[in-house]
Amino acid sequence: MINKIINLGDSALYCDFGQEVNKEINSKVIKYFNSVRKSNIEGVTNVTPSYNKLIISFNLSITNFKKIKKEIEILNIDYENKIINKEIQIPVCCENSFSLDIERLEKKLNLNREQILEKFFNKKYFCYMTGFIAGMPFLGDLDENMRANRLETPRVKVPKGSIGLTEQFTNIYTFESPGGWNIIGNTPLNVFDSFNENEPNLINPGDTVIFKEITSSEYKNYHD
Amino acid sequence: MINSYFELIRSGINTTYQDKGRENLYHIGVPYSGAMDNRNFLIANKLVNNNLNAPVLEFAYQGPHLKYKGDKISIAITGDVMFKIIKNGLENTGNCYESYQIESGDEIDIISTNKSIYGYLAIGGKIDIKYQWKSCSINTKAKIGSNNGNKLESNQTIKLLNINSNKDKKKIDYINSKVENIRVIKGTNFNYFSDEGIKNFFEKKFMVSKLSDRMGMRLQGNKIDNIVNTNIKSEGLIKGVIQVPPDGNPIIMLSDHGTIGGYPKIGVVASVDYDRLVQITPGSKIKFTEIQLTDAETLFKLYEMDTDNLLSQI
Numbered sequence: 001m002i003n004k005i006i007n008l009g010d011s012a013l014y015c016d017f018g019q020e021v022n023k024e025i026n027s028k029v030i031k032y033f034n035s036v037r038k039s040n041i042e043g044v045t046n047v048t049p050s051y052n053k054l055i056i057s058f059n060l061s062i063t064n065f066k067k068i069k070k071e072i073e074i075l076n077i078d079y080e081n082k083i084i085n086k087e088i089q090i091p092v093c094c095e096n097s098f099s100l101d102i103e104r105l106e107k108k109l110n111l112n113r114e115q116i117l118e119k120f121f122n123k124k125y126f127c128y129m130t131g132f133i134a135g136m137p138f139l140g141d142l143d144e145n146m147r148a149n150r151l152e153t154p155r156v157k158v159p160k161g162s163i164g165l166t167e168q169f170t171n172i173y174t175f176e177s178p179g180g181w182n183i184i185g186n187t188p189l190n191v192f193d194s195f196n197e198n199e200p201n202l203i204n205p206g207d208t209v210i211f212k213e214i215t216s217s218e219y220k221n222y223h224d
Numbered sequence: 225m226i227n228s229y230f231e232l233i234r235s236g237i238n239t240t241y242q243d244k245g246r247e248n249l250y251h252i253g254v255p256y257s258g259a260m261d262n263r264n265f266l267i268a269n270k271l272v273n274n275n276l277n278a279p280v281l282e283f284a285y286q287g288p289h290l291k292y293k294g295d296k297i298s299i300a301i302t303g304d305v306m307f308k309i310i311k312n313g314l315e316n317t318g319n320c321y322e323s324y325q326i327e328s329g330d331e332i333d334i335i336s337t338n339k340s341i342y343g344y345l346a347i348g349g350k351i352d353i354k355y356q357w358k359s360c361s362i363n364t365k366a367k368i369g370s371n372n373g374n375k376l377e378s379n380q381t382i383k384l385l386n387i388n389s390n391k392d393k394k395k396i397d398y399i400n401s402k403v404e405n406i407r408v409i410k411g412t413n414f415n416y417f418s419d420e421g422i423k424n425f426f427e428k429k430f431m432v433s434k435l436s437d438r439m440g441m442r443l444q445g446n447k448i449d450n451i452v453n454t455n456i457k458s459e460g461l462i463k464g465v466i467q468v469p470p471d472g473n474p475i476i477m478l479s480d481h482g483t484i485g486g487y488p489k490i491g492v493v494a495s496v497d498y499d500r501l502v503q504i505t506p507g508s509k510i511k512f513t514e515i516q517l518t519d520a521e522t523l524f525k526l527y528e529m530d531t532d533n534l535l536s537q538i
Contacts, residue, residue, distance in 0.1 A: 009464055014412050051457050131483040
């Protein structure tokens with residue numbers, strides 16, 4: 001159930017599912033997301049799920065807040081509808097030129113490089129949402145001892161393929177972008193493909209991701 | 225037909241193809257994009273007898289200098305734009321909101337958007353460009369849209385697939401009005417800010433920073449103090465959202481914005497003021513006034529009726 005629905009400006013609904021971040025709340029958000037998308041409510045232009053919120057944007061020329069709110073309140077939610085989730089392995093190279101913030105993490109977490117990598121690799125991470133930049137997955141949860149804040153000053157350019165860490169989350173920079181997450185490695189895999197219009201994202205909400213460490217030469221030869 | 229094309233002698237500072245943009249992709253991280261100033265985009269297309277959602281060239285500050293080769297074609301420029309049309313070496317100053325017949329060898333030199341940011345050039349015909357998710361709109365940050373997601377470069381050509389038959393001169397009397405006063409609906413984290421911060425937000429003026437672009441408008445002014453938390457759990461954004469990062473300087477999300485953000489939202493710009501907001505130049509001052517949801521809805525309807533009325537005069 002949605003805890004409360006309020007307006008975000010004059011052309012979006014802000015559906016609040018709670019304050020915490022966990023799989024259970026996020027699964028509800030995703031179920032609502034799928035149900036809203038399926039219902040084809042007139043005037044809805046975008047539906048954006050996140051950890052515990054769902055934002056429904058609409059075209060103010062054809063509808064308004066009151067009408068969409070009513071539609072959402074009476075919407076049939078298909079709780080049975082099981083989403084088919086994938087498990088995806090992401091190869092990551094952590095050589096020095098890629099692990100830009102490993103020293104910062106060593107200090108912040110009081111762990112050495114080997115311990116950090118051991119706690120990071122070969123674990124299952126859940127995809128809560130995608131976005132910020134096209135296709136970027138927000139994955140969790142990191143080991144309790146792996147949680148660091150964002151950089152004090154964000155980078156102007158984070159390289160494409162970078163793997164970032166912040167708080168209980170980890171992400172993948174699908175293309176070069178500004179960003180403030182702690183970078184520990186880089187994947188040669190293309191995670192977003194705008195030319196595949198039906199399925200541009202390799203990773204979607206609900207999917208499971210496992211990071212696998214690769215060597216520099218495996219990274220270089222990845223596309224051969 | 226047809227081998228008609230424009231050659232870009234000079235591309236201009238930030239010239240892109242834009243249409244209405246793309247919907248239903250926020251959840252994968254792709255924003256609307258589309259023409260920043262929707263009203264001027266629509267008027268430009270109507271003046272050359274195009275479909276209202278046809279691609280146009282959007283330019284910022286300094287526009288392109290183009291040379292035409294081909295069959296007679298009509299063009300129109302909208303916004304607050306200084307431009308010249310050069311025929312047989314003779315320069316004539318052009319007027320916005322008026323269509324012109326262009327012949328082979330003619331040049332259009334778009335010099336400046338004066339005291340605004342965005343202007344539009346509509347070409348009466350179908351431009352040969354690629355679409356992604358049913359839109360040609362270029363998002364240079366995500367490399368999405370026509371022209372491989374890049375802004376246009378000098379020496380490039382704009383090829384036409386067909387030309388509208390349109391010999392009549394079309395024009396309207398319209399002045400691109402300027403505002404400094406932007407109406408804002410309270411945001412979902414309004415109560416995160418101190419009384420003093422809220423007072424600053426609605427009573428003091430903010431200066432538009434040079435770091436503004438199609439993604440966002442950064443503002444500088446009296447610090448807006450956060451007394452709850454300077455971060456929230458990341459959640460969806462829409463265009464017009466005003467986020468306040470820890471440094472207390474607001475950022476307004478514009479058409480190419482990131483789809484998810486983790487800074488508290490103090491307000492959202494009313495849709496009625498969006499077209500005029502995006503035209504406010506760096507260095508100018510803006511002031512926010514609070515508006516209630518129902519008033520914002522009514523004013524938007526009136527704004528749309530006004531736009532329809534302008535279009536029907538063409």
